[in-house]
Amino acid sequence: MSTKSLLAQNHELASAKSQVEFLESSLQTKFSEKLKEQNLFPLTTNQLEIFQINVGKMCNQVCKHCHVDAGPDRREIMTRETMQFCIEAIKLSGAKTVDLTGGAPEMNPDFRWFIEELSALEKKIIVRCNLTIIVANQKYNDLPEFFKKHKIEVVSSLPYFTATKTDSQRGDGVFEKSIQALKMLNDVGYGKENSGLILNLVYNPAGAFLPADQNSLEKEFKTKLKSIYEIEFNNLFAITNLPISRFLEYLVRTGNYIGYMEKLINAYNPTAAENVMCRNTISIGWDGYMYDCDFNQMLELKISTSAKSFDDKTIKKNNQHVSNFDMSTINQRSIKIGQHCYGCTAGAGSSCGGNTA
């Protein structure tokens, strides 16, 4: 298993432009055609609910499927100044949820300061914690207590309840450390009934196949984690791997790309298309640029500046940056789409919060 990001390997697919060109050169049915069939094109926004912020690409893990191409060799980190712009934007946005992701968001040196500032806004705060960071270094050991203090909702990836499958995707020894971290979270009340401290897990397939039914997986995870490790959690989100970044590289390298795309396209679900997360989410990159979702962010597809109505003169190019956040740009934009979007519309639908259909 490589311990370097695609970027550090100078891999062709490290470049967002190469990925987009590769995906769009496909002869398979265009995603826009599917949307047109149900009058969803151009894809428009609903009320903004989730303000997702990627605070940096640095991570202590190098997962094989990572759509961020995160890892210890990535140095892109959000500055405190950009975080301040985010706070002002959140105040203007009316969003109910702030969702922090990375990399390992906790590795950003201003992470704790940011959480403390965000707490004052009285929003639901989600941290996408990779679990192993909690035990990676002594300075992170108190994260469960810190999360508890700020009533953070913790969302953590655990691809399976066995070491073999988890480690094959996330790296050697990750399962054991994840179990240790989950116990630490349980010990302070996370995932326990009536504690009010929410611990959700994310399942995503360790290979070129679609996720299982979310409810039956949740049932199985709960039974196994409880009986084998005495671990408890609240909900399990089943997430489909999108064909970008490292997962795209894996698909191409193993000859699974065409078959996987066919699978996603054949499983297109119109209800999932209606409910795609980009319609109620805005995603902010480490450098403050805004995107329709975390996947568009990694493909460097910044939010559209072309308004639905040409009368709106306020929409300008610099409105793509969070320092110039204004709700008319956010509400009136049409969402940028591409072949990767099939990942969110397959089967029961996929989003950062699990199934959508």
Next chain:
Amino acid sequence: MKTYYNPDDLKKFGSISEFEPKLAKKFFDYYGEVFKEGALTAREKSLIALAVSHAVQCPYCIDAYTTDAMEKGCDEKQIMEAVHVTAAIRGGASLVHSVQMMNKYKELSM
């Protein structure tokens, strides 16, 4: 190289309706109904299908139900155990006939 089995033919399973649409429809409706969640979970049915695929040694079915079992959340241990069930039944089916063999042997022996 020409072979009797072509992996791409699996995708064309639906085309069997070309020569006999009425019966094909009845078959596929029935097939869909069989695999729905019922007294058995869809996951259990997938593992049974995988085991039977090995018994009937159908390469299309093995591809289809390995994928399906993975998409139902099964790991490599579970799917391998399912195949051992096939092997046990197939082996057992041979061995249980040895009772008949022994009966005959004893019948003919002094």
